[in-house]
Amino acid sequence: AQTVTQSQPEMSVQEAETVTLSCTYDTSESDYYLFWYKQPPSRQMILVIRQEAYKQQNATENRFSVNFQKAAKSFSLKISDSQLGDAAMYFCAYRSARGSNYKLTFGKGTLLTVNP
Amino acid sequence: DAGVIQSPRHEVTEMGQEVTLRCKPISGHNSLFWYRQTMMRGLELLIYFNNNVPIDDSGMPEDRFSAKMPNASFSTLKIQPSEPRDSAVYFCASRTGGKTQYFGPGTRLLVL
Numbered sequence: 001a002q003t004v005t006q007s008q009p010e011m012s013v014q015e016a017e018t019v020t021l022s023c024t025y026d027t028s029e030s031d032y033y034l035f036w037y038k039q040p041p042s043r044q045m046i047l048v049i050r051q052e053a054y055k056q057q058n059a060t061e062n063r064f065s066v067n068f069q070k071a072a073k074s075f076s077l078k079i080s081d082s083q084l085g086d087a088a089m090y091f092c093a094y095r096s097a098r099g100s101n102y103k104l105t106f107g108k109g110t111l112l113t114v115n116p
Numbered sequence: 117d118a119g120v121i122q123s124p125r126h127e128v129t130e131m132g133q134e135v136t137l138r139c140k141p142i143s144g145h146n147s148l149f150w151y152r153q154t155m156m157r158g159l160e161l162l163i164y165f166n167n168n169v170p171i172d173d174s175g176m177p178e179d180r181f182s183a184k185m186p187n188a189s190f191s192t193l194k195i196q197p198s199e200p201r202d203s204a205v206y207f208c209a210s211r212t213g214g215k216t217q218y219f220g221p222g223t224r225l226l227v228l
């Protein structure tokens with residue numbers, strides 16, 4: 001079974017600075033998808049960024065980028081120019097690319113605090 | 117375009133009462149998921165529907181939980197009878213063919 005590990009229960013960053021959230025996963029599959037979701041205090045789960053395992057290029061969405069290291073099974077999220085609105089719980093998630101496999105496996109989350 | 121809609125947003129009930137949570141997926145999405153989020157267990161998949169048919173309900177905790185999807189635009193998750201340990205945030209998510217599940221705002225359930 002796949003597992004997703006977020007080793008940092010909490011992180012903090014100064015406004016306008018850069019922070020990196022860690023995620024590692026365990027799988028025997030070669031084709032899969034990885035996601036970062038953000039959950040602000042409102043509890044809404046918001047997709048931040050997605051990475052396909054077959055793509056070597058790291059995904060980027062504005063101030064959010066990932067460092068995908070397939071061999072190391074590592075998928076970290078970098079937030080540049082941190083803003084107060086980035087404060088939230090961040091979840092890393094894994095999903096197999098096999099057509100019949102729909103299940104998202106989530107990590108336990110990292111609580112990010114942004115200090116003004 | 118409207119996202120996934122869930123109701124109610126908050127529910128407080130007493131132990132033993134029936135609770136019904138509702139979800140309207142994004143129009144055109146053919147897969148629907150119910151999740152439960154607690155501090156102890158994190159996010160857990162309860163049940164997955166594809167084209168209105170339950171495909172995997174192995175995550176449903178026990179017989180007190182049931183879910184239905186009578187049509188492509190509506191699903192319910194029912195707890196009867198409810199217990200304090202059912203207190204959690206319940207999310208509905210939907211997807212179409214693609215890779216990404218889109219989540220609703222969640223229902224925060226408190227069972228006293």
